[in-house]
Amino acid sequence: MARRNDHSRDEIREMALAAAEKLVSAQGAKGLSARKVAAAIGYTVGTLYLVFDNLDDLILQINARTLDRLHDRMLEELARHKDPMERLLQLGHTYISFADEETHHWELVFEHRLPEGQQPPEWFREKVARMFSLVETSLEPLATTRSPDEIKQAAAALWSGVHGICILAISKQLDVAGVDSVQDLTHSLMSNYLRGFVGSNR
Amino acid sequence: MARRNDHSRDEIREMALAAAEKLVSAQGAKGLSARKVAAAIGYTVGTLYLVFDNLDDLILQINARTLDRLHDRMLEELARHKDPMERLLQLGHTYISFADEETHHWELVFEHRLPEGQQPPEWFREKVARMFSLVETSLEPLATTRSPDEIKQAAAALWSGVHGICILAISKQLDVAGVDSVQDLTHSLMSNYLRGFVGSNR
DNA sequence: ACCTGAACACCGTTCAAGT
DNA sequence: ACCTGAACACCGTTCAAGT
Numbered sequence: 342m343a344r345r346n347d348h349s350r351d352e353i354r355e356m357a358l359a360a361a362e363k364l365v366s367a368q369g370a371k372g373l374s375a376r377k378v379a380a381a382i383g384y385t386v387g388t389l390y391l392v393f394d395n396l397d398d399l400i401l402q403i404n405a406r407t408l409d410r411l412h413d414r415m416l417e418e419l420a421r422h423k424d425p426m427e428r429l430l431q432l433g434h435t436y437i438s439f440a441d442e443e444t445h446h447w448e449l450v451f452e453h454r455l456p457e458g459q460q461p462p463e464w465f466r467e468k469v470a471r472m473f474s475l476v477e478t479s480l481e482p483l484a485t486t487r488s489p490d491e492i493k494q495a496a497a498a499l500w501s502g503v504h505g506i507c508i509l510a511i512s513k514q515l516d517v518a519g520v521d522s523v524q525d526l527t528h529s530l531m532s533n534y535l536r537g538f539v540g541s542n543r
Numbered sequence: 544m545a546r547r548n549d550h551s552r553d554e555i556r557e558m559a560l561a562a563a564e565k566l567v568s569a570q571g572a573k574g575l576s577a578r579k580v581a582a583a584i585g586y587t588v589g590t591l592y593l594v595f596d597n598l599d600d601l602i603l604q605i606n607a608r609t610l611d612r613l614h615d616r617m618l619e620e621l622a623r624h625k626d627p628m629e630r631l632l633q634l635g636h637t638y639i640s641f642a643d644e645e646t647h648h649w650e651l652v653f654e655h656r657l658p659e660g661q662q663p664p665e666w667f668r669e670k671v672a673r674m675f676s677l678v679e680t681s682l683e684p685l686a687t688t689r690s691p692d693e694i695k696q697a698a699a700a701l702w703s704g705v706h707g708i709c710i711l712a713i714s715k716q717l718d719v720a721g722v723d724s725v726q727d728l729t730h731s732l733m734s735n736y737l738r739g740f741v742g743s744n745r
Numbered sequence: 746a747c748c749t750g751a752a753c754a755c756c757g758t759t760c761a762a763g764t
Numbered sequence: 765a766c767c768t769g770a771a772c773a774c775c776g777t778t779c780a781a782g783t
Contacts, residue, residue, distance in 0.1 A: 345747070387779080390778075454650075460715065473720040494728060494731055497720045505703035508706065512656075518702070533740045537737065537742070538739075576756065587768050589769080598757065750781090751778105756773100
């Protein structure tokens with residue numbers, strides 16, 4: 342058998358990504374395999390390799406779409422609030438909520454590892470950087486006395502913190518630590534850090 | 544072939560764990576497989592299943608040993624300092640250094656996922672809880688006006704933050720965010736948070 | 746030109762059968 | 765009693781050959 346031409350390259354690509362996302366959201370990273378994706382779209386495994394370099398490439402494409410959804414949510418949230426402090430806090434809550442709602446997708450973004458020594462492509466790194474920028478610009482009006490470099494550092498610290506809460510919450514390790522509300526914890530982390538950061542000059 | 548009796552059950556167990564740890568530290572989680580471990584110790588794959596429930600069980604045992612090493616390092620660090628603030632800050636740096644030195648082992652602890660719906664056994668959760676306790680008790684003398692519950696929450700927030708920095712640093716996502724020193728970032732996170740937490744009453 | 750089918754080199758896990 | 769060897773049901777990736 343061979344030659345079908347039912348779908349264009351782009352259509353196959355889109356079908357494959359949709360099928361893969363369905364597998365991931367239902368069963369997580371372990372539930373994803375090239376063979377299952379191929380079966381789900383009615384093509385042979387070989388066909389996937391005409392459209393993606395390999396499974397890592399496919400995963401990178403899924404992750405790009407996840408990061409886009411997350412970024413959209415954060416932008417919407419920023420549009421909803423005017424008070425600078427409120428904006429920043431809501432950004433944190435949006436991040437946590439997203440991780441909670443799309444747990445498997447969120448995990449795939451941050452826990453997928455490329456083969457030893459390989460770096461994600463530039464366009465992917467850009468999507469991560471964009472998220473940090475959002476935090477930075479939201480932080481600026483709250484710390485007008487600080488240098489751009491200090492703000493960059495603070496945004497990174499703040500976002501690492503929120504990210505860490507997400508990770509530990511998802512892997513259920515915060516229950517162990519006796520935390521009952523993840524959103525309260527996030528609020529505590531952000532507001533205390535900000536009080537420390539804004540309130541003094543060293 | 545069959546029956547060799549060269550090694551006791553416990554010896555096989557120890558040999559397997561050592562071989563597995565060697566694989567992980569050299570190549571990360573992806574480099575680990577039951578077949579490779581068996582080959583490395585000169586037994587058949589089947590033999591591994593006489594000593595471990597399955598690969599997840601083997602990984603849990605490796606992770607337990609990693610958590611023990613980390614805990615030891617943290618205890619040593621606490622013994623080296625008297626000033627409460629210094630103790631807490633050094634705890635953070637120790638955590639980061641450990642993750643930096645034993646990256647693959649550290650990743651295996653926090654990124655290995657049990658099959659959907661399965662929880663780590665109680666003895667494992669205990670080892671994680673023990674780490675949070677260390678932070679809690681180090682935090683206490685710095686915030687004498689706070690309730691035990693507030694201190695618990697603060698320890699969780701603080702440790703989530705340090706943990707988040709570790710994760711992002713290991714996955715190289717902090718370079719993207721324009722951070723040059725991970726230890727500086729950790730210091731900034733902890734000291735600003737503590738200033739906020741200690742300095743005020745709400 | 747487009748896709749398949751089969752191959753290759755791997756997996757985790759089980760268990761009847763050999764010594 | 766202890767361990768093997770072979771089987772089963774999966775993997776990712778490649779590529780000659782069919783239409």
